[in-house]
Amino acid sequence: xxxxxxxxxxxxxxxxxxxxKREDGYHDIRSVMQTISLRDDVLIELDTGKPWxxxxxxxxxxxxxxxxxxxxxxxxxxxxxxxxxxxxxHITKRIPTQAGLGGGSADAAAVLRALNRHYxxxxxxxxxxxxxxxxxxxxxxxxxxxxxxxxxRGERLRKLPNMPDCIFVVxxxxxxxxxxxxxxxxxxxxxxxxxxxxxxxxxxxxGDLGKVAVNLCNVFDxxxxxxxxxxxxxxxxxxxxxxxxxxxxGSGSAVYAIVTEFEYAAxxxxxxxxxxxxxxxxxxx
Ligand code: C5P
Numbered sequence: 001x002x003x004x005x006x007x008x009x010x011x012x013x014x015x016x017x018x019x020x021k022r023e024d025g026y027h028d029i030r031s032v033m034q035t036i037s038l039r040d041d042v043l044i045e046l047d048t049g050k051p052w053x054x055x056x057x058x059x060x061x062x063x064x065x066x067x068x069x070x071x072x073x074x075x076x077x078x079x080x081x082x083x084x085x086x087x088x089x090h091i092t093k094r095i096p097t098q099a100g101l102g103g104g105s106a107d108a109a110a111v112l113r114a115l116n117r118h119y120x121x122x123x124x125x126x127x128x129x130x131x132x133x134x135x136x137x138x139x140x141x142x143x144x145x146x147x148x149x150x151x152x153r154g155e156r157l158r159k160l161p162n163m164p165d166c167i168f169v170v171x172x173x174x175x176x177x178x179x180x181x182x183x184x185x186x187x188x189x190x191x192x193x194x195x196x197x198x199x200x201x202x203x204x205x206x207g208d209l210g211k212v213a214v215n216l217c218n219v220f221d222x223x224x225x226x227x228x229x230x231x232x233x234x235x236x237x238x239x240x241x242x243x244x245x246x247x248x249x250g251s252g253s254a255v256y257a258i259v260t261e262f263e264y265a266a267x268x269x270x271x272x273x274x275x276x277x278x279x280x281x282x283x284x285x
Pocket of ligand 1: 028183
């Protein structure tokens, strides 16, 4: 039996703009994305000689063929015409689900990377990312990780200079925001403030963390914040204790702050943890 280990990093959207609805029902986006050290661990056993099995430490997550990690394994093995003679996937879950942190996509991307490495890297990292688009819109970015601009449905990727060193505090409130529902509501509303991708890119190029922080912008944030005023409460705690920029990630409901000192992050965690058990400190990776 062969065992593979792969980390699966969560993502944050530093910017997220929705440009319009497409004929296939999806939306064209433009987003600067960043992987962070908050992560799941994916273990894969090959040649088990048994039927496929997927296990996850979080019991609320479906462990059947609907799981993105399972879909990724099937897509990779079918596409590359490989038969591993049984596979067991075990996911140690730490990334909150339905949070906009790309947890399921990160697991799927980890499966793709691990299998591709095992078979001797027959696909380039960009080809692997392209394959990942068949599993979910955020999978291509999660395959390459780091700092990148994602366009199209999320599958057109361009590497950007690495995000300057900083600390993220990520808080996942209890409520869940439905991604398709939010896209629908965005279609019906007029978008007020949109991100300036060029400014964000030049901030990254200059390694200017302050400029990155003030240019965070996500078109879904005002929609969700208007309905869930606790977002303002979380942001006010961020603001009061050293945050230099904060916003929701993806379609939510996780919200994050950028801070420059670990002490600030620790104080924010202490302030929030009574009401929000899911608070994390992370670094860009
Ligand atoms: O691709 P994924 O399964 O992550 O997308 C979930 C849902 O989010 C889609 O079914 C679609 O309603 C919406 N979506 C979209 N445009 C995107 C990404 C997601 O409309 N670029």
